[in-house]
Amino acid sequence: MKLLVPVKRVVDYNVKVRVRADGSGVETSGVKMSMNPFDEIAVEEAVRLKEKGVASEIVAVSMGVAACAETLRTALAMGADRGILVETEVELQPLAVAKLLRAIVEKESPRMVILGKQAIDDDMNATGQMLAALLGWPQGTFASKLVIEGDQALVTREVDGGLETVSLTLPAIVTTDLRLNEPRYASLPNIMKARKKPIDILKPADLGVDPSPRLAVLNVAEPPRRQAGKKVASVAELVDKLKNEAKVI
Amino acid sequence: MSHDPTAPASSPFLTEAHHLFRATMHRFVAREIEPYAAAWDEAESFPRALYERAAETGLLQIGFPADYGGVDADPFFGVIAAQELARAGCGGVAASLLSHTIALPPIVAAGPTAMKQRVLPEVLAGRRIAALAITEPECGSDVAALNTTALRVGEEYVINGSKTFITSGMRADYLTVAVRTGGPGKGGVSLLLVETGRPGLTRTPLRKMGWWASDTATLYFDAVRVPAVNLIGRENEGFGLIMRNFNRERLGMAAGCIASARLCLEETLRYARARRSFGQRLVDHQVVRHKLADMAMRIEASQAWLEQLAWQVMQGEDPVASICMLKNQATLTMEYCAREAVQTFGGAGYMRGTKVERIYREVRVNAIGGGAEEIMRELAARQWGWVAP
Ligand SMILES: Cc1cc2nc3c(=O)[nH]c(=O)nc-3n(C[C@H](O)[C@H](O)[C@H](O)COP(=O)(O)OP(=O)(O)OC[C@H]3O[C@@H](n4cnc5c(N)ncnc54)[C@H](O)[C@@H]3O)c2cc1C
Numbered sequence: 001m002k003l004l005v006p007v008k009r010v011v012d013y014n015v016k017v018r019v020r021a022d023g024s025g026v027e028t029s030g031v032k033m034s035m036n037p038f039d040e041i042a043v044e045e046a047v048r049l050k051e052k053g054v055a056s057e058i059v060a061v062s063m064g065v066a067a068c069a070e071t072l073r074t075a076l077a078m079g080a081d082r083g084i085l086v087e088t089e090v091e092l093q094p095l096a097v098a099k100l101l102r103a104i105v106e107k108e109s110p111r112m113v114i115l116g117k118q119a120i121d122d123d124m125n126a127t128g129q130m131l132a133a134l135l136g137w138p139q140g141t142f143a144s145k146l147v148i149e150g151d152q153a154l155v156t157r158e159v160d161g162g163l164e165t166v167s168l169t170l171p172a173i174v175t176t177d178l179r180l181n182e183p184r185y186a187s188l189p190n191i192m193k194a195r196k197k198p199i200d201i202l203k204p205a206d207l208g209v210d211p212s213p214r215l216a217v218l219n220v221a222e223p224p225r226r227q228a229g230k231k232v233a234s235v236a237e238l239v240d241k242l243k244n245e246a247k248v249i
Numbered sequence: 250m251s252h253d254p255t256a257p258a259s260s261p262f263l264t265e266a267h268h269l270f271r272a273t274m275h276r277f278v279a280r281e282i283e284p285y286a287a288a289w290d291e292a293e294s295f296p297r298a299l300y301e302r303a304a305e306t307g308l309l310q311i312g313f314p315a316d317y318g319g320v321d322a323d324p325f326f327g328v329i330a331a332q333e334l335a336r337a338g339c340g341g342v343a344a345s346l347l348s349h350t351i352a353l354p355p356i357v358a359a360g361p362t363a364m365k366q367r368v369l370p371e372v373l374a375g376r377r378i379a380a381l382a383i384t385e386p387e388c389g390s391d392v393a394a395l396n397t398t399a400l401r402v403g404e405e406y407v408i409n410g411s412k413t414f415i416t417s418g419m420r421a422d423y424l425t426v427a428v429r430t431g432g433p434g435k436g437g438v439s440l441l442l443v444e445t446g447r448p449g450l451t452r453t454p455l456r457k458m459g460w461w462a463s464d465t466a467t468l469y470f471d472a473v474r475v476p477a478v479n480l481i482g483r484e485n486e487g488f489g490l491i492m493r494n495f496n497r498e499r500l501g502m503a504a505g506c507i508a509s510a511r512l513c514l515e516e517t518l519r520y521a522r523a524r525r526s527f528g529q530r531l532v533d534h535q536v537v538r539h540k541l542a543d544m545a546m547r548i549e550a551s552q553a554w555l556e557q558l559a560w561q562v563m564q565g566e567d568p569v570a571s572i573c574m575l576k577n578q579a580t581l582t583m584e585y586c587a588r589e590a591v592q593t594f595g596g597a598g599y600m601r602g603t604k605v606e607r608i609y610r611e612v613r614v615n616a617i618g619g620g621a622e623e624i625m626r627e628l629a630a631r632q633w634g635w636v637a638p
Contacts, residue, residue: 186273
């Protein structure tokens, strides 16, 4: 069966993000970018399914500026077979991405789309759910375990207070949580092999989708700076400060 | 905004594949080496399992033939690996982890096929460890003067003598040993593969100024017998095989030294922004920030030359003299940056456990091993034809 894995290019998780001076967003120019960590988990899960003989082909998709090709190449080096880049300068929001993905699903007919549960840049946690709704497919979100049995996908989900296992009839949408797996390194031999794997480049118009944003960002601001700590001489002083200065007791 | 000198600048030589490999190495080092570097250095060892983990990234395979489990890759991949490994600030780990990059090339170049099939895939997969044993108690720089003998007796060689300062000497499964099979001088030197389980071989560990995490040993050969098929290349042609690999080794060392110097800059800048004296941050004292600027100047100049020479090697050129002097440029830059780093850290830089303190202790081994600074200058001058033949 064919798997589709969307991968997003985001500010690297090690980077301390800075808000742009004009409050329009965070600074991304000259900042290290890499694949969204949840998407790496999605790629890893797809590759494992292929290694088990459950999946036959893995198609990775990325959307955004031309540099997203590097994110795709990482997915190819981890084991995806080919890539699709939907190239656009337009800022993409979850609904636009979900609509573009629906168009790709209609073209490629995968049996399953495995997405990260959210991207670490805007933490929307929406694309997988929106795609499921648009396609009318069942969804298993926040997967910490995924087992395929015939035309069923058993998804163990991390929910408040425990684990829940749902059975989905394929085709289906799965979104990954942190504990699903530990992604492999894109190894040197596989990086070399990935150079020869194909990447198709499409425009949103080729898919018949208008990706214009529906939400306007009004302002992005740094969280308030933490005040420096204070040393207290006694328990009485501590209680006094908690009561009268911090006003927490 | 101008480029931040605490990270490598963009480079005309690097492709997407290089960037991806850098990301892999960066993550490997950040996850699997850096958190343990201080503890491993104090323990004077690191887990053997790291070899197999490193093999999963392709690190051990760089530049070795694909037929034997390697990955055909241009010199920039080696540069990237060395520079990312240096970010752990624990040169001893890289020295031992990569000892096969000096031990195996003679086998690749001249070993019999059966030996290649037996040794290379196992070492490149991280299951076996290989070391190069040339230096002896009585001779180091003057390789042609080595005294360890190998006498041909029937279908065997019988080895007598000793080797010292051998990286991975204690843990190695395979040794590439330089021996005297012929008359005096370089025309009598051969290379033999010695499996370390052979009777008559004993080893003792050595303790060092730096590179604590690497294992370093003296090896004693007391009538150690190896089959004649363990000869690497032809008899008495070992000297050339030894010399052939120096370009690669020195490029790698230079890359590591420059990255260590850059790490000193990064650590010092961070410290100088946080530490205060006389009412201001250290970096607000002009003397301190000028030191940082001088560090950056030396680092960037060295990096540019490194990449230029890696590119020349990639074109098939053999810039021996320049690589010798690049190695000195790199070790002197590391020396300067380590000095100013520890100095700027003050007493904290003298305490064990910081990266700059470890790097400070690693300067000399780089300036001595792989060709000492004095030897590099002379070799370059000779190569450039400035010495009467
Ligand atoms: C930590 C560590 C790991 C090592 N790992 C290995 C290894 O894995 N395998 C291996 O074979 N060796 C290894 N070595 C040995 C290293 O290659 C030698 O130390 C080096 O080649 C220098 O040799 P030497 O120590 O005998 O110094 P010497 O050759 O005795 O030189 C001593 C000093 O005299 C100077 N000098 C010598 N000749 C001249 C000259 N003609 N003109 C001017 N100055 C000169 C040298 O530059 C040096 O400063 C290692 C060394 C160290 C410290």
